[in-house]
Amino acid sequence: MSRKVVRTSKFRHVFGQAVKADQCYDDIRISQNTWDSNFCSVNPKFVAMVVDASGGGAFMVLPVTKTGRIDMSHPTVCGHTGPVLDIEWCPHNDNIIASGSEDCTVMIWEIPDGGLTKPLTEPVVTLEGHSKRVGILSWHPTAHNVLMTAGCDNVVILWNVACGEAVVRIDSLHTDLIYSVAWNRDGSQILTSCKDKKLRILDPRKGTVIAEKEKPHEGSRPVRAVFVSDGKILTTGFSRMSERQVALWDPKNFKDALTLQELDTSSGVLLPFFDPDTGIVYLCGKGDSSIRYFEVTDEAPYVHYLSMYSSKESQKGMGYMPKRGLEVNKCEIARFYKLHERKCEPIVMTVPRKSDLFQEDLYPDTIGPEPSVEASDWFGGKEGRPNLISLKDGFVATKTKEFKVHKSLLATTTSGAGSRQVDSTEVHSLQEEVKKLRAAVEELTERVKTLESK
Known part of the structure; x- marks a missing residue:
């Protein structure tokens, strides 16, 4: 009689658990927009959620500790003129968040410590370069102030946020709507999926x-x-029959998938969140009520099903806490922030262990908030390896890198590296200056003529 051998893994018994009701964020009108993005972004300080707003686009930012019922009149970030489609916290500064909107702009906001006390309408920088709505944002994992955006104009732009400048503009590769963009671990490559049915590195x-x-x-x-x-x-x-699938590919041999598994027949897009420290990938279905998780290893079948967290209510969006925001003394290996119609509910993923001691095998050194290269150096060709930190004594926030904007350099660009088009107000003021100088020169010429004739 053959016995089925069960694969050993320390993550086989990982379980998900929703927090108690008083630790949720209640009475929030989550956006009803059907755009397929996360609608939620979290870091150790704040949780941000896209909310319904009359006459424009808005998102709410709350300190992570401010749970319970949220007042209807709580201030929001409301500078966009169209609905907000995507938000993402900067990995190198927990007070900086980017938002992309149907108004074709990307805005960078600075949130004061402790959260908002009044509505925030003035961004630190507005990035203008897309001709249609901007639905995808992604900060560079290791380079400071580098942001990638993708719009419904089928264009990907890489910005140097500190000067508000579009340094690289990829506008001829994608022939249709871009579904997703992602960086690799050190930000030396990007991965895009597109409606033209192509995956591109x-x-x-x-x-x-x-x-x-x-x-x-x-x-x-x-x-x-x-x-x-x-x-x-x-x-x-x-699949062709509309079954949801997950697949793993090796770019060195793109011909066939290493593995391709069919999951179910639900229609919601599966949002993948990968944790490089544990090798676990979490698949959250937008519009359904489950989070499946798999362990990715280098032995066949490569993507091993672990378990599934299910609840009654479907998720409108999902935020994923960076590793440094987790409670390591409770063996917490992931935390999600699930958006319902009217609330945000944290879901904790835990490895059951008896010991209270720090579990080194669960928490290898993880990526910290310190960038390893500045934007200008990165665009110049310098690579930046991730700066890793130990979580042994828990993450202690140091002074975050101050966000500096070089106002004198702020410009919008039309194309790739370097060719700048200064905005119309600057052009106007320069023309005025030239007029004044001309008038002064003419006046001096007249005076010189008069003196000579005398």
């Missing part, structure tokens, strides 16, 4: 294709893609 500074894969999934619904360990790629998509 790009060189972010040159804007050129390194490798591409036709039809990672046969279905016509959106594909999501992220880098996982060893440069491999995990995708979620749909």
Whole structure:
């Protein structure tokens, strides 16, 4: 009689648990928009959620500790003129958040410690360069002040946020709507999935294709893609029969998937969150009520199903806490912030262990908030390896890197590296200056003529 061998893994018994009701954020009108983004972004200080707003776009920012019922009149960040489609906290400064909107702009906001006491309408920087709505944002993992945005104009732009400048503009590669963009671990490559059924690995500074894969999934619904360990790629998509699938690819041999598994027949897009420290990928279905998790290893079948967290209510969006915001003394390896219609509910993923001691095997050194390279150096070709920190004594926030904007350099660009188009107000003021100088020169010339004739 053959016995089925069960694969050993320390994550086999990971379980998810929603927090108690008083630790949720209640009475928040979560956005009803149908755009397929997370609608929530969290860091150790704040949780931000896209909310319904009349006459424009808004999102709410709350200190992580401010749980319970939120007052209807709580101030929001409300500078966009169209609905907000995506938000993401800067990984190098817990007070800086970027937002992309249907009004075609990207705005960078600075949130004061302790949260908002009045509505925030003035961004630190507005980035203008997309001609249609901006639905995807992603900060560079290791370079300071580098932001990637993708719009419905099929264009990907890489910004130097400190000067408000579009340094790289990738506008001829994608022939249709871009579904997802992702950086690899050190930010030396980007990965895009597109409605034209192609998966592309790009060189972010040159804007050129390194490798591409036709039809990672046969279905016509959106594909999501992220880098996982060893440069491999995990995708979620749909089969021809509209079954949800997860697949793993090796870009060195893109022809066939290392593994392709069918999950179920739900219609919601699966949002993947990968944790490089544990090798676990969490798939959160937008519009359904489950979080499945798998361990990605280098032995077949490569993507091993662990378990599933289910609840009654479907999720409108999902935030994912960085590792440094977790409670290591409780063996917490992930924390999600699930958006319901009227509230945000934290869900904690735990490895059951008896000991209260620090579990080194669960918490290898993880990426910290310190960037390893400045934007200008990175665009100049310098690579930045992730700066790792130990979580042994818990994460202690140091003084975050001050966000400086070089007002004198603020400009919007039309194309790639360098060609600048100064905005119309600057042009106008320069023309006025030239007029004044001309008038002064003419006046002096007249005076000189008069003196000479005398």
